[in-house]
Amino acid sequence: MKLSRIKELISAEILCNEEMLSMETVCAFGSDLMSDVLALTCKDTILITGLTNIQTIRTAEMLDIKCIIFVRNKRPDETIVELAKEKGICILATRHTMFTTCGILYSNGLKGVDKD
Amino acid sequence: MEELLSVKYDVVSGDFIRGGEASSNLKKLLNQLGVRSDIVKRICVACYEAEMNIVIHSVGGYIEAKIYNDKIEITAYDYGPGIPNIELAMQEGYSTASDVAREMGFGGGMGLPNIKRSSDEFYIKSEVGKFTEIKIIIYFN
Ligand SMILES: Nc1ncnc2c1ncn2[C@@H]1O[C@H](COP(=O)(O)OP(=O)(O)OP(=O)(O)O)[C@@H](O)[C@H]1O
Ligand SMILES: [Mg+2]
Numbered sequence: 001m002k003l004s005r006i007k008e009l010i011s012a013e014i015l016c017n018e019e020m021l022s023m024e025t026v027c028a029f030g031s032d033l034m035s036d037v038l039a040l041t042c043k044d045t046i047l048i049t050g051l052t053n054i055q056t057i058r059t060a061e062m063l064d065i066k067c068i069i070f071v072r073n074k075r076p077d078e079t080i081v082e083l084a085k086e087k088g089i090c091i092l093a094t095r096h097t098m099f100t101t102c103g104i105l106y107s108n109g110l111k112g113v114d115k116d
Numbered sequence: 117m118e119e120l121l122s123v124k125y126d127v128v129s130g131d132f133i134r135g136g137e138a139s140s141n142l143k144k145l146l147n148q149l150g151v152r153s154d155i156v157k158r159i160c161v162a163c164y165e166a167e168m169n170i171v172i173h174s175v176g177g178y179i180e181a182k183i184y185n186d187k188i189e190i191t192a193y194d195y196g197p198g199i200p201n202i203e204l205a206m207q208e209g210y211s212t213a214s215d216v217a218r219e220m221g222f223g224g225g226m227g228l229p230n231i232k233r234s235s236d237e238f239y240i241k242s243e244v245g246k247f248t249e250i251k252i253i254i255y256f257n
Contacts, residue, residue: 035224038161043154051221055168058136059221062143062160064153 001025001110003067003090006046009108010101012069012092015081020090023066027111030102034059042113048101052076054083061087071098121145121183127170127194132220135171138179139164149183151256159188159254162234165227166192166250172217173197174248187236187255198244206232206240 004021007014014021030048031037037047037059046067047060052074060068067090070076075093076084084091094101106112123145125138139160146156163179170177170192177194199205206228213223232238235252242248 032221033224034221035226037221038165039224039226039230053220054133055136055220055222058140058164061136062139062157062164064157 001105001108003046003092005108006067006069006105006110007092009104010069010092010094010096012094015070015076015091015093016085017088017090020066020088023090025067025110027113028102028105029113030098032098037063037065040113045113048098048105050074050098052080054080056080057083057087057089060084060089066090067092069094069101071096071101119182119184121149122181123183124178124180126178127167127176127192129171129174129176130216131171132216135168136164138167142179142181145183146188155254155256158234159190162231162252162254163190163192165231165234166190166252168222169227169250170194172213172222177248186257187253190250190252190254192250194248196244196246196248198246198248199240199242200244202240202242 003023025046028046028048032049032051034055047065048069050071052070057080069092071094073095127138142163143160167179174194175196180191182189204210208229209225211223211225217223235254237253239251
């Protein structure tokens, strides 16, 4: 699924790196616990989270995660958006909650990172 | 094997803003050196977990990386308080992280097992009141 399609499905606003919207992703992971995100082994996932601090961006940077969706209308500080911009991470923000965001994307064909 | 390059970064206790910069700098360097991206990822996840452990659990320390032709050797060293029971600390889910660290998304008790899983060789040493040292080796091939 293209990031532009994801943006449309969850009525998200794009906060940085708009040129990345044509990128494709096959799976997603939703969590507020960076400990769990860091333990992921799968390739090419996007991250859905309510945690908007700088370590969310650092975690995504280390894992080569190319897109973060912030749920429930949470807005990161400008410095955090700046860091994401510099690291080539596309940030989307939606008013939907975590559950609804995941539900919409899952029912439209985006897969979880589960192995089986 | 000849050492090509060595870098050292100080890591400050409780600094959640700058925490992760050492791993970020190392990532930049490894990408410049042309290390395969899946291996860079393993190295940086391990390094970042170790770096954040110094930020969260210790009084401060450093990360040192020695890069060779075929491998990287990372040492994460801090000046205490040390780990009383390493076997317990290595268990998935065990954590003494503060509320502040938990609010930042840490404290799952997954870091040390993840460092071990991500590396080809893993060594941990600690003395209560003195130091904790984690050494890992990851091969480039
Ligand atoms: N450098 C250190 N100094 C002192 N204690 C440490 C250090 N690193 C780890 N520990 C101890 O070992 C426990 C487990 O560490 P681990 O990295 O696995 O989990 P965590 O840091 O608590 O949570 P997570 O890494 O999932 O965010 C810590 O909660 C802490 O008690
Ligand atoms: Mg940890």
